[in-house]
Amino acid sequence: MSSDGTRRRDVTVADVAKAAKVSKAQAARALGNYGAVSDDVRERVLAAAEELEYRPNELARSMNTGKSNTIGVVVGDIENPHFGLAMRGITDTAKKSGYNVILINTDEERAAEVDAVRVLLDKRVDGLIVAPASSVETSHLQQVRESGRPLVLLDRAAAGVDVETFAVDMGRISYESTLHLIEAGHRRIAFVSTVRTDAPYVAGMTLDSSQISDRLDGIRRAFDDAGFPHPTDLIRLNAGDADSIMRITRELLDGPDAATAIIASDGLIALSVVEAIQESGRSIPNDVSFLMYDDFAWTRLTTPPLTVISQPVYDMGIAAASALIRQIEGRKAAGPGPDLVATLIKRGSVGAPKDAEALLPDAEIAGILPDRW
Amino acid sequence: MSSDGTRRRDVTVADVAKAAKVSKAQAARALGNYGAVSDDVRERVLAAAEELEYRPNELARSMNTGKSNTIGVVVGDIENPHFGLAMRGITDTAKKSGYNVILINTDEERAAEVDAVRVLLDKRVDGLIVAPASSVETSHLQQVRESGRPLVLLDRAAAGVDVETFAVDMGRISYESTLHLIEAGHRRIAFVSTVRTDAPYVAGMTLDSSQISDRLDGIRRAFDDAGFPHPTDLIRLNAGDADSIMRITRELLDGPDAATAIIASDGLIALSVVEAIQESGRSIPNDVSFLMYDDFAWTRLTTPPLTVISQPVYDMGIAAASALIRQIEGRKAAGPGPDLVATLIKRGSVGAPKDAEALLPDAEIAGILPDRW
């Protein structure tokens, strides 16, 4: 056991003061390094503190400074390396400025998120970084706003919550990527996401995730601009666990009207989609083309290496934390934040569809492609 | 900006009490759900609280209960999915029991870890889960012990720190895996780890990481039992970033005495090793066999899928958090914890070495293999 007889009560300033034979106020001043303290007193206090192994109680300190030097982070799933990396950016930045991080995982459940936000507010964090599970039901975030506590959003925007948001322009990159697929000859392009919806997808509908809405918009615009109909039957939302994703993938690839290309909405989905493709005996990109969000290191290791949409996740974490801390400390924004742009990294998983003879790299498509391509 | 004129000072029990026309004590009782309160008072107080949107200040509460309902977690690298998953186990478990988690990343730096522990102690966390960067220099962990605050170790043991530790038996699984490679015909088996050492490796030396020491012991024992000399020249520690790992891998595969099999000490190392192998134009397992720690989903996606050592990381997180919370709440261990055993999952990345004609599946080896193989 630990007990060496004495049940060690924490050493407080009062104890140090007594040992140094000064008033509590003086001891506190010497320890806290504020106010006026004579060298003599300071020395005695510091010596006593050392001797007694005094450690300040941050809780008490926070109580009357009103600052906890802690920021709360609410994400859907840290198990997802996407958030793991963002988290890294956040903690690295926080540490540099002397802040700690309380992390709460919501499993992408709004109820859990509401709870998380409340708990963090109750714990008097100095500010919050939230990756909102829903971009629509955001009353709890508005409440944060009203509480006056700084708030910053990560990864996704939230309707009616006018705060700094650190996310990439999904519409743009989605458009660009879809065009890339269309240019390769694909018309039957599927999109698989775990975002939950009650109603089936229709163009322009409001989804719980602004991110996904934006991506779908990008896809639609690409098809529109290319002059082809957008195959909305291939939009698969509500993809849940690994099994369900694999099932969906098999469905997508079966039948006369099968998809010729699949876009996976995140790294976790990608794993199951690729696994299902491989299991079905199909090859990428000969039988199916594949494109995914997030450039994880392992995407270079598959055969062929995967074409991905790289997002500056670590930088997003840094930017979010920096901005939050700036707000906490009441400083004005020095300038526009860093450009958080996603880029399409073309590797080997996108090729021409099998029935490629049906199409040609027509001027019609080439015409709409930006010059830099 | 946010100010609607009033600089909203937090609503306190005193405010609620006044609004409900009762004493502060009564309001506190009604709100905190303790002591004796008449129905009438309770109703009025709760109504007033609702009206004023009262929220308790957890800091204040923690101050005089001495409980913060927060546990501190110190890991080397949250970006590493290994810890991401463990973290998930921890947060899931903590949430169930009403605890929050403060996460600190140490970058595997001991100084940062010492700091982290101190900060968390100062913040009066109720307990700590640490994945110690060093299994040797553990004075800061002993101090935690002395402070009387519950402590639990994750992933790695620490010398002189007698607390519950949740890690798999690395010696056993390393032995088993090495035997698997030896049985396949390998004699030149390399091991790549990022663990830092000053001196070059010699058998039995003390490393900063008990985990790696145990693995190396396992390898050595396997070679001993199989009756072959352990090629210590292929033990590569101090592997740093991706570039350095790739360089090391190339060295390992070059020359007349090249390695015929490589064991990667974790998922991050594995990525670079495999990339280097592929880049060098070699194929797995025809030119090199490969084995790695941690069964990440992507390891099934490479060609061939990789043979891995699966660790119950999520369960380790759960077990660690459960045990810690049990200690915090002063309960005795109900029984032995769950068995945290690693298993070798044989997939396609281990084959016979190229010069396989030199050897045969001799009885000598078969003899030492456990029956269940």
Added chain:
DNA sequence: CCTAGGATTGAGACCGGACTCACATCGATT
């Protein structure tokens, strides 16, 4: 030598809850 003004210092209030203690209140018991 005297005094103004800055440097030191200690007492005590305060942050926002939890909790102790002494003092009602009240129905039930005998």
Added chain:
DNA sequence: AATCGATGTGAGTCCGGTCTCAATCCTAGG
């Protein structure tokens, strides 16, 4: 009707710091 135990209740203390304020100490200028 007097008594007793079980509630109810409010005043006030405490947790461990920060910070205000008035008092005291010095030292240099006059």
